[in-house]
Amino acid sequence: MMRGFREPFLQFVLLVTAVVCLHFLVSRATYTPGTPSAPTLLTPIATVATTNLPTVILITRDQIQAMAEGFSRHRQRLPTQEELEGLIQEQVREEVYHREALALGLDRDDPVIRKRLRQRLEQAAGGKAAAAGPEAEEAQAYLEAHREKFRVEARYTFRQVYLDPERRRGRLADDTARLLAQLREAGTNAGIADAGDLFRHGPDFNAVPASEVTKELGEKFTTTLAGLPLGRWQGPIESTFGTHLVFLSQRTDSRQPDLAEVREAIQREWRDAQPQPANDNFYQQLLKRYTVIIERPGPQ
Numbered sequence: 001m002m003r004g005f006r007e008p009f010l011q012f013v014l015l016v017t018a019v020v021c022l023h024f025l026v027s028r029a030t031y032t033p034g035t036p037s038a039p040t041l042l043t044p045i046a047t048v049a050t051t052n053l054p055t056v057i058l059i060t061r062d063q064i065q066a067m068a069e070g071f072s073r074h075r076q077r078l079p080t081q082e083e084l085e086g087l088i089q090e091q092v093r094e095e096v097y098h099r100e101a102l103a104l105g106l107d108r109d110d111p112v113i114r115k116r117l118r119q120r121l122e123q124a125a126g127g128k129a130a131a132a133g134p135e136a137e138e139a140q141a142y143l144e145a146h147r148e149k150f151r152v153e154a155r156y157t158f159r160q161v162y163l164d165p166e167r168r169r170g171r172l173a174d175d176t177a178r179l180l181a182q183l184r185e186a187g188t189n190a191g192i193a194d195a196g197d198l199f200r201h202g203p204d205f206n207a208v209p210a211s212e213v214t215k216e217l218g219e220k221f222t223t224t225l226a227g228l229p230l231g232r233w234q235g236p237i238e239s240t241f242g243t244h245l246v247f248l249s250q251r252t253d254s255r256q257p258d259l260a261e262v263r264e265a266i267q268r269e270w271r272d273a274q275p276q277p278a279n280d281n282f283y284q285q286l287l288k289r290y291t292v293i294i295e296r297p298g299p300q
Contacts, residue, residue, distance in 0.1 A: 057095050059088060067091065139266050140259050150262045153209040156225055157250035161192050162199035163236075163243040172243060176236045180245050183233040190233070190247070199241070210254070217241070226251075 067087040071079040079087065107113045143150060161179065168175050183190045192203055201216055214222045218240035228234050228248045235245035259266075 057092055059091060063091065064088060136259070139263060142266050142269070143257075143259055143262065147256055150257055150265065152255050152257050152261075153211055154226065154254040155207045155209055155250075155252040156213060156248065157206050157208070158225070158246050158248045159192060159203050160199070160205070160247075161196035161203065161245040162241065163245070164197040165242045167197055176243055176245070180233060180235050183245060183247070187233075188231070188247075196245070207250070207252070217244075 064084070064087075068079055068084055071083065071087065101107065107117075161183065163172060163176055163179070165172055179195060183192070183195070205213070210222055210226075213225065218238075221237060221239040221244070224237050225246065225248065228246065228251075230248055230251065233245055233247045236243045237246050238244075
């Protein structure tokens with residue numbers, strides 16, 4: 001029995017229950033309805049809209065438990081009673097400021113707040129429609145309509161030796177021919193650590209997408225790489241940096257993916273596209289509640 005009381009979870013439950021009971025007893029003992037100076041009764045915030053007491057601030061047991069759990073996750077320990085009381089009072093303070101700000105209309109002229117509220121309302125309106133995702137037929141049709149967007153890039157695995165035109169001015173062609181002959185003689189066992197000049201991207205490229213090769217070495221280099229035979233030192237190949245000798249060991253050609261490969265990406269894009277029609281319908285229904293008067297400027 002005593003061993004059970006040493007369990008952290010049980011201690012946590014007992015602590016939260018004790019704090020809630022303490023607040024309940026204090027509230028019942030000190031609150032007199034209709035007395036202006038009576039302390040604020042702590043009851044659930046969600047019921048404020050259904051009462052005639054707009055000044056009542058309500059804190060639930062679930063809220064207190066959530067505060068304690070959040071504290072525990074962040075601090076890796078249970079909160080003390082004093083710390084939990086501080087969290088509760090901070091929640092009350094936040095609610096007071098929030099209500100007073102709304103009463104003063106501070107949210108009405110702030111474009112950031114207005115935009116955020118609109119986004120949250122649109123998300124709520126479109127969330128249900130987007131949650132399900134497209135059916136298989138819709139997903140396949142979406143893939144067919146956006147084939148280039150989902151095309152799998154070609155990838156290249158190769159080694160390269162760089163020759164700096166500035167360092168080898170006047171002898172670049174001879175150095176390239178001599179080094180290419182040495183590399184071809186050595187074949188796949190060619191040691192390239194000391195061959196050529198220092199290159200900032202290094203000698204080895206492993207399964208690099210074509211777009212990344214173009215970004216690092218230029219479109220001309222990528223175009224040439226696409227036509228090289230495998231398993232043989234080739235060159236010279238020009239990049240944005242200078243001259244290279246290349247041993248292409250593997251090439252995966254560009255292709256159209258199967259639906260299963262890109263289903264998740266299609267679902268994400270489909271969901272992003274769904275809220276707008278739902279929001280348009282939602283907006284039209286809301287608009288019926290209002291009379292819109294637009295004072296347009298007269299003719300100049």
